[in-house]
Amino acid sequence: MAGSVPVARSLQDIYTDDALASQTKRWAALVSRFESIYGHAPEFVARSPGRVNIIGEHIDYSLYAVLPMAITADVLLAVSVDSFLSTKSTYRIQIANVQDAKFPAHEFDIPHDAVEIDATVHEWTNYFKSGLRGALELLRKKHGADFKPKGMRILMDGTVPAGGGLSSSAAFVSASALAVMTANGEHVVDKTELTELAIVSERAVGVNSGGMDQSASVFSERGSALFVSFTPTLKARPVHFPKTNPELTFLIAQSFVTADKFVTGPIHYNLRVVECSLAAAYLNAVLNPPGTRLPADAAPLGISLHGFHETYFALTEHATKASSSKPVPEQLRELISLTENALTKQEGYTREEIAAVLNITVDELNSQFTSRFPVRADRFKLRQRALHVFSEALRVLQFMELLEDPAHHPEAGSDTSAYNAKLGTLLNETQDSCRDVYECSCPEIDDLVTIARKAGSYGSRLTGAGWGGCSVHLVPADKVAAVREAWEREYYSKLGLTDEQKEAAVVVSKPGSGSALYLVK
Numbered sequence: 001m002a003g004s005v006p007v008a009r010s011l012q013d014i015y016t017d018d019a020l021a022s023q024t025k026r027w028a029a030l031v032s033r034f035e036s037i038y039g040h041a042p043e044f045v046a047r048s049p050g051r052v053n054i055i056g057e058h059i060d061y062s063l064y065a066v067l068p069m070a071i072t073a074d075v076l077l078a079v080s081v082d083s084f085l086s087t088k089s090t091y092r093i094q095i096a097n098v099q100d101a102k103f104p105a106h107e108f109d110i111p112h113d114a115v116e117i118d119a120t121v122h123e124w125t126n127y128f129k130s131g132l133r134g135a136l137e138l139l140r141k142k143h144g145a146d147f148k149p150k151g152m153r154i155l156m157d158g159t160v161p162a163g164g165g166l167s168s169s170a171a172f173v174s175a176s177a178l179a180v181m182t183a184n185g186e187h188v189v190d191k192t193e194l195t196e197l198a199i200v201s202e203r204a205v206g207v208n209s210g211g212m213d214q215s216a217s218v219f220s221e222r223g224s225a226l227f228v229s230f231t232p233t234l235k236a237r238p239v240h241f242p243k244t245n246p247e248l249t250f251l252i253a254q255s256f257v258t259a260d261k262f263v264t265g266p267i268h269y270n271l272r273v274v275e276c277s278l279a280a281a282y283l284n285a286v287l288n289p290p291g292t293r294l295p296a297d298a299a300p301l302g303i304s305l306h307g308f309h310e311t312y313f314a315l316t317e318h319a320t321k322a323s324s325s326k327p328v329p330e331q332l333r334e335l336i337s338l339t340e341n342a343l344t345k346q347e348g349y350t351r352e353e354i355a356a357v358l359n360i361t362v363d364e365l366n367s368q369f370t371s372r373f374p375v376r377a378d379r380f381k382l383r384q385r386a387l388h389v390f391s392e393a394l395r396v397l398q399f400m401e402l403l404e405d406p407a408h409h410p411e412a413g414s415d416t417s418a419y420n421a422k423l424g425t426l427l428n429e430t431q432d433s434c435r436d437v438y439e440c441s442c443p444e445i446d447d448l449v450t451i452a453r454k455a456g457s458y459g460s461r462l463t464g465a466g467w468g469g470c471s472v473h474l475v476p477a478d479k480v481a482a483v484r485e486a487w488e489r490e491y492y493s494k495l496g497l498t499d500e501q502k503e504a505a506v507v508v509s510k511p512g513s514g515s516a517l518y519l520v521k
């Protein structure tokens with residue numbers, strides 16, 4: 001599914017029918033606000049959506065495949081290009097947000113050769129700058145080191161809730177990179193290039209992220225989920241759900257617990273990434289023949305993560321000669337049992353213990369594994385993290401098989417509840433594993449999940465990084481109202497929400513389209 005970011009001719013190319021009326025108003029308001037701020041019309045709008053992850057949680061950075069879909073909520077950047085304010089050595093970026101009380105406007109004069117980002121300060125424009133930096137790196141590769149970036153005036157309108165697990169950051173970074181590429185004369189933007197640069201760019205903001213969100217934001221196609229795999233190269237293809245009766249719907253429910261990776265990264269997200277890398281190295285050391293090295297730069301995206309994936313191949317190659325001919329799910333099962341035997345410490349491993357097994361000093365361990373992003377931990381739960389990753393990778397494959405193997409599909413006109421329940425069970429198992437093994441859920445999400453299942457959801461779980469944010473629920477169309485009422489009664493009514501929050505608490509989402517450009521006439 002290679003190709004370039006589409007240029008939309010109308011909003012119908014971008015949004016599903018149910019969203020069209022409100023989006024048309026929103027876009028018109030964006031353009032007129034742009035005019036009133038800058039005194040002229042924007043030239044184009046760059047758009048990238050948020051996403052909900054259906055299954056495959058916390059495995060993208062270990063390079064296992066995932067199944068997200070884009071949602072309607074998105075980031076819009078209205079842009080005009082203007083080199084008038086450029087000097088010999090700088091260009092000017094003016095950036096404002098329609099929510100100006102929360103996200104104040106800024107003006108930057110940026111040196112041609114470097115975009116400074118202070119990741120220690122939490123500032124909304126950092127996400128733009130990281131997209132800018134990534135896009136300019138690519139442009140310099142194409143056009144030479146003395147490439148002179150254009151000045152831009154920008155107005156942003158983002159509807160993906162921040163810290164809500166729907167990937168506002170990836171939507172913002174992808175839209176920013178797309179806007180910068182376009183402003184600088186790249187009229188055809190390759191989706192793979194854009195995705196890869198958005199993945200790497202987001203790291204500049206201080207999160208050691210995987211590649212799911214940016215892939216979903218850029219590649220998604222209206223009406224389908226997206227199967228994203230990362231090895232041997234980044235690939236994304238649309239996946240359809242078979243028709244069921246009643247139709248299956250995805251409900252997305254906010255917990256209103258804000259999980260801010262910028263703040264909690266050292267004990268949550270970034271720590272998990274480190275634990276996964278350490279687990280891979282540990283397993284490699286104890287299961288493979290002495291001296292087997294994991295590729296230093298394992299990933300196709302130039303990410304040095306010592307991904308599980310490499311361990312997995314290395315292990316299956318060595319551990320059982322026969323296993324490479326086994327189906328992947330069987331290999332994963334084998335890896336789960338190898339892990340259970342090799343990593344027995346429930347309470348976690350100290351730096352000293354891990355360093356001894358890796359045959360390196362604690363200082364070396366720190367510099368190899370914990371220096372790029374800050375983490376705070378005395379013990380690393382290698383067993384639990386590895387078991388989650390391998391079992392979750394397996395569930396993604398099982399889920400895909402249910403979706404794509406016609407042998408599993410319910411017959412037309414037949415009762416589809418048994419089929420739906422199988423899909424739902426896998427989602428529920430993901431939630432259990434996230435809660436108990438990966439420890440990335442929270443009591444509020446657990447509540448939403450329990451309430452939904454009681455009211456008729458087939459499968460309910462957290463989506464995205466967790467520790468708050470959003471949950472996703474596979475609900476038959478005829479139970480949607482019951483599930484919503486149950487949440488209102490048993491969860492939301494207790495939070496004292498504003499009307500606006502109530503409005504945004506639950507979204508029925510149809511799979512939306514990915515990044516697009518719109519030329520304003």
Ligand code: NG1
Nearest residue numbers: 057058165167209210211212464465
């Ligand atoms: P959120 O926090 O929902 O944007 C994060 C990562 C993903 C993935 C999920 C967990 C970023 C930008 N995204 O998503 O890559 O690892 O957590 O599956 O950090």
Ligand code: MG
Nearest residue numbers: 167168169170
């Ligand atoms: Mg994010």
